[in-house]
Amino acid sequence: MFGVHERFDVPRPPAVLMKGSTAGSRRGRRAVIAKKSGAAATSDTVVMTELLVLIAQHRDKDAFSRLFAHYAPRIKSYLMRQGANQASAEELSQEAMVSVWRKADRFDPTKASAGTWIFTVARNLRIDALRKERRPNFDPEDPAFVPEAETSPDRAVEVGETQVKIKAAIAELPEEQAEVIRLSFYQDKPHGEIAEELDLPLGTVKSRLRLAMRRLRLALGEEQ
Amino acid sequence: MNASHHPSDDLLWSYAAGSLDEPSSILIATHLSLCPACRAVVAKAEGMGGELFENSGTADIDAGSLDAVLARLDETEEAPRIALETVGEEAESVSVPRPLKDYLPGSIPSLSWRWLGPGVHYTAIKTEARGPKVGLLRIAPGTKVPMHGHSGNEMTMVLAGGYTDATGNYQRGDVEAADDGLVHQPVADAGEECLCLVVTEGELQPTGMIAKVLQPFFRF
Numbered sequence A: 001m002f003g004v005h006e007r008f009d010v011p012r013p014p015a016v017l018m019k020g021s022t023a024g025s026r027r028g029r030r031a032v033i034a035k036k037s038g039a040a041a042t043s044d045t046v047v048m049t050e051l052l053v054l055i056a057q058h059r060d061k062d063a064f065s066r067l068f069a070h071y072a073p074r075i076k077s078y079l080m081r082q083g084a085n086q087a088s089a090e091e092l093s094q095e096a097m098v099s100v101w102r103k104a105d106r107f108d109p110t111k112a113s114a115g116t117w118i119f120t121v122a123r124n125l126r127i128d129a130l131r132k133e134r135r136p137n138f139d140p141e142d143p144a145f146v147p148e149a150e151t152s153p154d155r156a157v158e159v160g161e162t163q164v165k166i167k168a169a170i171a172e173l174p175e176e177q178a179e180v181i182r183l184s185f186y187q188d189k190p191h192g193e194i195a196e197e198l199d200l201p202l203g204t205v206k207s208r209l210r211l212a213m214r215r216l217r218l219a220l221g222e223e224q
Numbered sequence B: 001m002n003a004s005h006h007p008s009d010d011l012l013w014s015y016a017a018g019s020l021d022e023p024s025s026i027l028i029a030t031h032l033s034l035c036p037a038c039r040a041v042v043a044k045a046e047g048m049g050g051e052l053f054e055n056s057g058t059a060d061i062d063a064g065s066l067d068a069v070l071a072r073l074d075e076t077e078e079a080p081r082i083a084l085e086t087v088g089e090e091a092e093s094v095s096v097p098r099p100l101k102d103y104l105p106g107s108i109p110s111l112s113w114r115w116l117g118p119g120v121h122y123t124a125i126k127t128e129a130r131g132p133k134v135g136l137l138r139i140a141p142g143t144k145v146p147m148h149g150h151s152g153n154e155m156t157m158v159l160a161g162g163y164t165d166a167t168g169n170y171q172r173g174d175v176e177a178a179d180d181g182l183v184h185q186p187v188a189d190a191g192e193e194c195l196c197l198v199v200t201e202g203e204l205q206p207t208g209m210i211a212k213v214l215q216p217f218f219r220f
């Protein structure tokens, strides 16, 4: 296991190596991009996750500043796509980052990557602030909660690997499936409204989502 | 014992994306409290959401943004969450998962139950939200719920006891989704009162003889 500080200095691959080859079929090129961005994601994901752990354990403000630089602009972009104007998106992204600081001890690196966890924080804040609704969430401390049968000790490593596989699976999705996924995560719209927007029957939207889910499961080695 | 009837992936994904309405989310979150398998599906959908979040662009933040946030980090942190044991725990006979408990003003027996028909009681759960209605249904052991159809979707999750209809047997944690058009006649299992969380879109349409008599009561 590397120490935390060595991991922070993982260099990014030089930009010239990041460019995909211009030759080859569309499919082949996509695979190259997926592979390269997958490698970049590994170091990013690891760094961000460790920053978040530092914040949780040591209330480290330098770590927080670095996390802020990466995620605040993403949260703001997410909120603007969900219909917030520039001023309220700014205010809510600040609110979300304060929330990340306060709730950092609830982040569990064996369950999710930093990006996924911060996405859920931003999502819950959006439901609360933009939709003015409560977000019912399960609580592992709940006496009625039924826990997993067991978790393996290498779960944190698995989470990183899973995230890389998810990334590759998204890059490989046919555009029509990728589109319904983006709309369902990026616009606060029920599947019925997505169907209207794309001028498709609801059944088609649902079946594209199902196909995308199946591909994801295949990518994660859960189905044959 | 884990659930054997689960909500569709479609609903779990909508919940993960944050586009599902609040009443349906109460039922899904309650099911997730009891179902590790569906939590794994939601975790993957959230992983997908996280991936899109990482890669779907950035918006410039204001120059003083980081300083403004840093200045707030030492403020008093939010009050600790209220302990679970505050309301009517002593009277509770059913273990109610927290996502549902948070919406109830008291223990199950203390809620204001409305008589809907022989052996059937209902209480509405208040939300500020748009969308379907959500409530709890209590069915006495062995009771046949009048046959009814649907003008919209209905989702039921068992919290205690169980029931059987043409599609199978449902126990604690199990979810049944009845589509538009399905006509069914659930019968509560013998022995224990059946307690269900029900989310209804549109109105139930009683179709049987007795149900016609009871029709006024089914307008939840």
Ligand SMILES: [Zn+2]
Residues within 6 Å of the ligand: B003, B005, B006, B007, B031, B035, B037, B038, B039
């Ligand atoms: Zn389930």
